[in-house]
Amino acid sequence: MGCTGSLAGPRSPASSYLVQTRDKAGRLWTASLDMGSGAFGALQAVMPPEALDFVGxxxxxxxxxxxxxxxxxxxxxxxxxxxxxxxxxxxxxxPHHLAELQYSHDPDSEGGDFNYGVWSQGVGIPVGPMTITPYRVLHPVEAWGFRLDGPSDSVPGRQVTMGYSGDTDTCDGLTEVAAGTDLLLIEAAFEQDRDVARGVHLTGERAGQVARAGRAKRVVVTHVPPWNRAALTLSAVASKYSGPIYLAKRWASYVI
Ligand SMILES: [Zn+2]
Ligand SMILES: [Zn+2]
Structure with missing residues (x-):
């Protein structure tokens, strides 16, 4: 639903990705990974929000x-x-962060009527037939990347794995997220020759190295800010990783 890095951009909301899979009875399960700036409008354009099963x-x-x-x-x-x-x-x-976003001044109030859960390293959360497993990644605040395991939509009976980096620099958690993935959704917010800070984001080169080391089968590059040169980022990824590379776009979908 959204893939622009760091803010909503002119062509897309900020980070928010729907992941869907069917169980054996044919019931469709939908999880949203992130719900960044502008994403809830996009969600309403593609499905009734009531049909969401999970937000991570x-x-x-x-x-x-x-x-x-x-x-x-x-x-x-x-x-x-x-x-x-x-x-x-x-x-x-x-919960408290959301309460503050909603202009609450009561420090004990929780935002929204959601059923809140807290990520714990390596502890998978089932969403229908898929499992979402969090790994701590490297960013200036508490941040998580995910492995999602579930039934394939393209090859019946096969189990597949998707990885999502969240926001991170290279770290052990990201290595876990990327390993052996059928599809790796990975951020590349930094440009190598301009953004020298470490511990915040990946460059295209570092994203490519992670994909290559993890033997990811396909890579979707995301979280590119509006001021970046996306073509430069893609060629930086390709300088380290030889598999198929896609630039994330609003409304794009991938079947694994
Ligand atoms: Zn971000
Ligand atoms: Zn961030």
Missing amino acids: ISHLHPDHCADLTGLAVYAKYRPGGAMASLPVYGPQDT
């Missing part, structure tokens, strides 16, 4: 969580009654 927040920067506010308002006030309590997993402070 990688970290509490606004480009990954700000539109939980819209989801909370929708869930509480939509005509026809409140939505059944939606599981929202995130870092420790997620």
Whole structure:
């Protein structure tokens, strides 16, 4: 639903990705990874928000969580009654952070009527037939990347794995996220010759190195800020990784 790095951009909201899979009975399960600036509008364009089964927040920067506010308002006030309590997993402070975003001055209040959960290293959360497993990654705030395991949509009976980096520099957690993935959704927010800070984001080169070391089968490059030269980032990834590389775009979908 959104892939622009660090803020909503002119062509896309900020980070927010729907992951869907069907169980054996044919029931479609939908998880949203992140709900960044502008993403809740995009969500309403593709599905009724009531059909969401799970929201997983990688970290509490606004480009990954700000539109939980819209989801909370929708869930509480939509005509026809409140939505059944939606599981929202995130870092420790997620409920209070959301309360502050909603202009609450009560330090004990929790934002929204969600069923909150807290990520714990390597502890997978089932969402229908898929499992979302968090790994701590390297960013200036508590941040998580994820491995998602579930049934393939393209080859019946096969199990597949997707990785999502969240925001991170290279680290052990990202290595876990990337290993053996059928599809790796990985950020590349920095440009090598301009952004020299470490411990914040990946460059295209570092994203490519991670994909190569993890033997990822396909790579989707995301979180490119509007001021970056995306073509430069893609060629930087390709300088280290020889598999198929895609630039994330709003409304793009990938089947594994
Ligand atoms: Zn970000
Ligand atoms: Zn961030």
